Amino acid sequence: MISKRAQSLAPSETMKISGMAKEMQQAGKSVISLSQGEPDFKTPAHICEAAKRAIDEGHHGYTINAGTTGLREAIVEKLKRENNLEYTAAEVVVSNGAKQSVGFSLLAVVDEGDEVLIPAPYWVSYPEMTKLAGGVPVIVRTAFENDYKLTPEQLRDSLSEKTKVLILCSPSNPTGSCYTAGELEALAEVLRDFPNVVVLSDEIYEYIVFDGPHVSMLQVAPWLKDRFIVVNGFSKGFAMTGWRLGYIAAPKSIAGALGKIQSQETSAPSTISQIAGEAGYRSPLSAPAIEEMRKAFAERRDYFIAELNKIDGVKCFKPGGAFYAFPNISAYLGKTAPDGSRISSSTDLCMYLIEHHGLAIVPGDAFGEPEGVRLSYSASMETLAEGLKRFRAGLAALS
Numbered sequence: 001m002i003s004k005r006a007q008s009l010a011p012s013e014t015m016k017i018s019g020m021a022k023e024m025q026q027a028g029k030s031v032i033s034l035s036q037g038e039p040d041f042k043t044p045a046h047i048c049e050a051a052k053r054a055i056d057e058g059h060h061g062y063t064i065n066a067g068t069t070g071l072r073e074a075i076v077e078k079l080k081r082e083n084n085l086e087y088t089a090a091e092v093v094v095s096n097g098a099k100q101s102v103g104f105s106l107l108a109v110v111d112e113g114d115e116v117l118i119p120a121p122y123w124v125s126y127p128e129m130t131k132l133a134g135g136v137p138v139i140v141r142t143a144f145e146n147d148y149k150l151t152p153e154q155l156r157d158s159l160s161e162k163t164k165v166l167i168l169c170s171p172s173n174p175t176g177s178c179y180t181a182g183e184l185e186a187l188a189e190v191l192r193d194f195p196n197v198v199v200l201s202d203e204i205y206e207y208i209v210f211d212g213p214h215v216s217m218l219q220v221a222p223w224l225k226d227r228f229i230v231v232n233g234f235s236k237g238f239a240m241t242g243w244r245l246g247y248i249a250a251p252k253s254i255a256g257a258l259g260k261i262q263s264q265e266t267s268a269p270s271t272i273s274q275i276a277g278e279a280g281y282r283s284p285l286s287a288p289a290i291e292e293m294r295k296a297f298a299e300r301r302d303y304f305i306a307e308l309n310k311i312d313g314v315k316c317f318k319p320g321g322a323f324y325a326f327p328n329i330s331a332y333l334g335k336t337a338p339d340g341s342r343i344s345s346s347t348d349l350c351m352y353l354i355e356h357h358g359l360a361i362v363p364g365d366a367f368g369e370p371e372g373v374r375l376s377y378s379a380s381m382e383t384l385a386e387g388l389k390r391f392r393a394g395l396a397a398l399s
Helices: 005-006 014-028 045-056 069-083 098-109 126-130 153-160 181-189 221-228 250-266 269-281 286-308 346-357 382-397
Strands: 092-095 116-120 134-141 164-171 198-202 228-233 246-249 375-378
Touching: 005 126, 005 382, 014 346, 045 269, 045 286, 069 092, 069 126, 069 246, 069 269, 092 250, 098 126, 098 164, 098 198, 098 228, 098 246, 098 250, 116 126, 116 153, 134 153, 153 181, 153 375, 198 221, 221 228, 246 250, 346 375, 346 382
Parallel strands: 116 134, 116 164, 164 198, 198 228
Antiparallel strands: 092 246, 228 246
16 A cells, blocks of 8 residues: 555654654653754744734735745845845745755756765755655765765765766754865866756755854855755744745746645745744844854853763764764774673664663764764753763763
8 A cells, every 4th residue: 555655765763763752751761862953942032023923914824835025035135145145036935844945856856767966974864855756865975084074086986977966964964064165166166077967055054153154055156056956944043943944045947846846745834934934034133043042052062072072982073063963983883782782883872872871862874874873962051961971871881
């Protein structure tokens, strides 16, 4: 009864671990969860107030499929103001979250058998979305020593006549790595020799950067615009995960194709969410709200990374953005737990930690990097301290 397409997909490992943690907590067990990819902040008040006014004023119906004119114009203004990128409202499509924007973008440009280059560690959904679109995920494993960033040499060696899309995520989920302008320019230069390759740039963590401004590849290589898809949204920078609001900016041909898919699958996102998102981009109150959250994450990052690197056998570079640490834990692979079970993989390690030490983190296996684990520092300092205590104790108990 189940389609081959559905059978071919792997479930999200992050959702699985998070679900286990919640079930254990509901059963009365003490669990510290550092598995969530969600800011632990409330949506800024001025955005919530805009949504309340929209409800009171009767904005209860559908909007046009691509999103309200007001929101798309606000996105166009934001891209010009903050990123120096020129778009029109006709080149913007608003979707039910950036996740949908990525998936529908792949459906819009990928044909059966097309290859999609995905640097690893990668966000868990990229390969599965590629499969859903009929494409072939080509995983390019990057190096811890290079902060898990794709090099021009790796890119050139991985491209072929079958390559249709390169997916980049900066700041990265799961590593927090940020590409510099020079690194992006060098990657773009490789693409000059491959004019049919589309770049899908996932920039959802744009506002959570610590060591300089966010840089998009399109800013340093504007000649890529006719084959470039910017994916962004409101979930991370505005703490609006549950509002389900994302968007793409892309050439009219791609935006139109995505729009057709969206019109048949979901139509536009919530009217109230769109009005709230417009307030986010237009209100002068947004900048201080973003900065407050960014400073909190920067403080946590500095503490968390320093403490991780004090643990014997753990190595972790300082991420430039997002709210994740992705330490190398290869020194613990092959060790034995007190109950005699062998830790053969990062998945084994994470299952051991949640079952015996009440710590939920996500295995690197889920992200295509078997020697790492992802820990989110989107939590209070007290929670982070307790999580580190359990992580340290769990590793120390291995032999």
